[in-house]
Amino acid sequence: MERQQIEQIVADVLMELKETTVPASQHSMIPVSVSARHVHLSPQHIEALFGKEYELTKQMDLSQPGQFASNETIIIAGPKGSLQHVRVYGPSRRSTQAEISRTDAIKIGIRPPIRQSGDIAGSAPFTLIGPAGSVSLTEGLQIAQAHIHMSPRDAQNFGVTNGDFVSVEIRGERPLTIHQVLIRVSDRFRLEMHIDTDEANAGFIRSGAPGRIVPGQAVDRLRW
Incomplete structure (x- = not known):
């Protein structure tokens, strides 16, 4: 098989994988609930x-x-x-x-x-x-404390452990980043971030809004 044919096959396979793979950003979204x-x-x-x-x-x-x-x-x-x-x-x-x-x-x-x-x-x-x-x-x-409930599998996917503090970006009418968000891990938990009404009002946030852990902030165990 000629080199040109091999390169075309590789290109076709990569394109197929790209089209069928869910974007990483969708995996990282965390539903936010106002408590x-x-x-x-x-x-x-x-x-x-x-x-x-x-x-x-x-x-x-x-x-x-x-x-x-x-x-x-x-x-x-x-x-x-x-x-x-x-x-x-x-x-x-x-x-x-x-x-x-x-x-x-x-x-x-x-x-x-x-x-x-x-x-x-x-x-x-x-x-x-x-x-x-x-x-x-x-x-x-x-x-x-603003916190995220997650299962052990979720924690592994996000690269965090119980007790970590992370920063979370929440999208909406007034985008907001909340710092010092506590990670809570248990096999009894369902993936969800909890904020209070003051935090929600500051960002015009409603329950169900998507949150995203800020990259590079997932292992901060120190309080400011």
Whole structure:
């Protein structure tokens, strides 16, 4: 076979591969979900707020497997005001915590830290008010760290590990890059980035917007 024929065959094969291969940019897109203020309650505090032996009732499933928004809502109170109709997420957890935005925090006069969900030690005190009673807690109120849920396979594909911090570009009407986005990896997770309402409002972002990890920022474990 002549050299010219070989080169033509190679060119044809490369063109075919190019046409049938999904662009790398499509593999790297991460769906973004806007997470409004909500509360996770322990079994003890469900009873204190809603009554003895009370069980949460499901309104709708959330994107992460096994998690749901309940029909129940409560009030979060601080020294300067309160947040009404705060949704309770289920199922119950070992420790009670509430996740609000910075704007919410200013309204009720509290300065909660930015934390990963579940890391409540030393977070802000707050009061919860339900139809059957109230609970005052010394910690548990926080602003959620922007984060990405992903499976181990997703983490391998993106070249990240649990606990990494990355920067994420989010496309939309007002493109925005969010830094210090925490990577959370578990075989129970579905690929999705979570931001709060302040972050969403800053970039005119709606749930379902595409996000992309900024190349070269996928192994930053240092907080600024």
